Amino acid sequence: MKSFLALSHVAAVAGGLWAVPLAAQDGGAGSGHGQVEALRAEMARLADRVETLEAELAAAKGEPAAVPPAPAAPSAGASSISWKGAPVIEGEGGWSFKPRGRLQIDAGTISAPDSLGAVDGFGSEIRRARLGAEGDIPGGFGYKFELDFAGGEVELADGILTYGDGGLTVSIGHHNTFQGLEELTSSRFISTMERAAFTDAFGFERRLGLSTQYAAGAWLVQAGVFSDNADALSNRNWSVDGRVVAMPELGGTRLHLGGSVHYADYEEGTALRYRQRPFAHFTDTRFIDTGRVEGASELGMGLEAAAIAGPFHAAAEGFWQQVDRPGALPDPTFFGGYAEIGMFLTPGDTRGYKRGVFDRVKPANPVGEGGFGAVQINLRYDRLDLVDAGIVGGTHDGYAVSLVWTPTDYTRFMANYGRMEYANAALPAGEDDRSYGVDTFGVRAQIDF
CATH class of the missing domain: 2.40.160.10 (Porin)
Structure with missing residues (x-):
C-alpha cells in the first residue's frame, strides 16, 4: 500500500511538470524567459520530491537510505593557498602572489x-615601514614591488621585473647594486x-x-x-x-x-x-x-x-x-x-x-x-x-x-x-x-x- 502511494505522488509531480510546457504552447501567462525559469524551478522541486519519496520507499522496505555523493575534489589546476609569513596564492599556469612587508x-x-x-x-x-608584493608570472617571469612609508614620506624601495631560467636571473627596475655582503x-x-x-x-x-x-x-x-x-x-x-x-x-x-x-x-x-x-x-x-x-x-x-x-x-x-x-x-x-x-x-x-x-x-x-x-x-x-x-x-x-x-x-x-x-x-x-x-x-x- 505504501509503495502504491509513493508512486502516485511521483505521477502527480510529473503531471505538474508536463503542465508547464503545455501552458507555454497555449500562450499563457509567463511566456518566454519566465516559462523557462518556471520549468527549471519545477524540475528542482521534482528532484527534491523524488529524493524524499526514495527515502520513504526505502524506509517502507526496511532498507538504509541512499547517501548523496560527496562533492567533487578541486581540479589539479585550481588555485591553492599556503602560508609563508603571509598567504602565498598559487594559480594555474605558474601564477603566484604573496604580500610582503616589514x-x-x-x-x-x-x-x-x-x-x-x-x-x-x-x-x-x-x-x-614597508608594504608590497612579490610573485611569479607564467613563462619564467617574476615581480617584486615594495614601498617604504617611514618618516611620513612614501619612497620606492623595490620595483623589479625578473626573468629566471635555471641559475640565471635577469632583473630590470629599481633594486640593489652589487656592493658587498x-x-x-x-x-x-x-x-x-x-x-x-x-x-x-x-x-x-x-x-x-x-x-x-x-x-x-x-x-x-x-x-x-x-x-x-x-x-x-x-x-x-x-x-x-x-x-x-x-x-x-x-x-x-x-x-x-x-x-x-x-x-x-x-x-x-x-x-x-x-x-x-x-x-x-x-x-x-x-x-x-x-x-x-x-x-x-x-x-x-x-x-x-x-x-x-x-x-x-x-x-x-x-x-x-x-x-x-x-x-x-x-x-x-x-x-x-x-x-x-x-x-x-x-x-x-x-x-x-x-x-x-x-x-x-x-x-x-x-x-x-x-x-x-x-x-x-x-x-x-x-x-x-x-x-x-x-x-x-x-x-x-x-x-x-x-x-x-x-x-x-x-x-x-x-x-x-x-x-x-x-x-x-x-x-x-x-x-x-x-x-x-x-x-x-x-x-x-x-x-x-
Whole structure:
C-alpha cells in the first residue's frame, strides 16, 4: 500500500511538470524567459520530491537510505593557498602572489661631549615601514614591488621585473647594486641595528637599472648597469657594478669569499659628500663629514669574507672608494670596513645564509611551540677613514656589541651599544679639539612577512 502511494505522488509531480510546457504552447501567462525559469524551478522541486519519496520507499522496505555523493575534489589546476609569513596564492599556469612587508620601531640614546653643542639624548623613530608584493608570472617571469612609508614620506624601495631560467636571473627596475655582503643582506637579517658605516657614507643605495646574476654550484656572479636612485632622477649619472662570490661548504662550515667593483660616472658639476651618523639613524648629526667634494667619477673596490659553523659566525669586509676630481686636484681614496664575530646562546640555532648573503634565522625552538626562540650575541669593530689628498672629513673607530632575540621566524628584538672614537671630526669639542668619543644605545622591535 505504501509503495502504491509513493508512486502516485511521483505521477502527480510529473503531471505538474508536463503542465508547464503545455501552458507555454497555449500562450499563457509567463511566456518566454519566465516559462523557462518556471520549468527549471519545477524540475528542482521534482528532484527534491523524488529524493524524499526514495527515502520513504526505502524506509517502507526496511532498507538504509541512499547517501548523496560527496562533492567533487578541486581540479589539479585550481588555485591553492599556503602560508609563508603571509598567504602565498598559487594559480594555474605558474601564477603566484604573496604580500610582503616589514615594520621596524627604534628607540635609543646618544651621549656626546657637552661642549659640542650637538643634539643628543633620547630619540625614536619608525625606521622602516614597508608594504608590497612579490610573485611569479607564467613563462619564467617574476615581480617584486615594495614601498617604504617611514618618516611620513612614501619612497620606492623595490620595483623589479625578473626573468629566471635555471641559475640565471635577469632583473630590470629599481633594486640593489652589487656592493658587498653587508649592503646586500636585508635589514631584516643584519646583526646590528645599522649596517657598517662605509655602506651609508659611500652612498650605497638602490638604483634603477638592468642586472643579471648566475648561480652554479658554489659560485655566484652578478653584474649590472644602473642610472641613479629613483628620488634623484632624472639626470645623466650612471654606474657599472659587479660582484663574484665563492660559497663552498667544507665539513659542515659554510664559507663565503667575494669581491666587488663599482664605477660611477657623474654629470658635470656634481658635488659628492661622504659622511656618517654615530651608529644610530634617529639623529641627523654627523660627526665626520667631508663636506661637498666635486667629482667626475668614482671607482670602488671591495673584498668580503664570512664563515658559518653551527652557532658561530664571522664576517669581515673592506671597501676602498676613490674620487676622480676635475682638473689638477688630487684624487682622494677613502676606506671603510668592519670585522665581526657572533654566536647563538640557544642550542640548535645558526645564522641563515642563501645565495651570497645572510638570510633568515629560523629558531630551533620557537616561542609558541614550547621554546624560547633564538638568542644571539655579536661583537663588531667598524672603521671609516675620510681623510686623504687634502680632504679632512674625519675618522672613526667603532666598537659595538649587540644582543638579538628571535622568538619566531618572523619576529625579532634587538639591543646594541656602540662606542665611536673620532679623530679629525667635523664638529669640534672645543678650540682645536676634534678627537673625542660618542656613546650610543638602541633597541628595535621588528616584524616582517
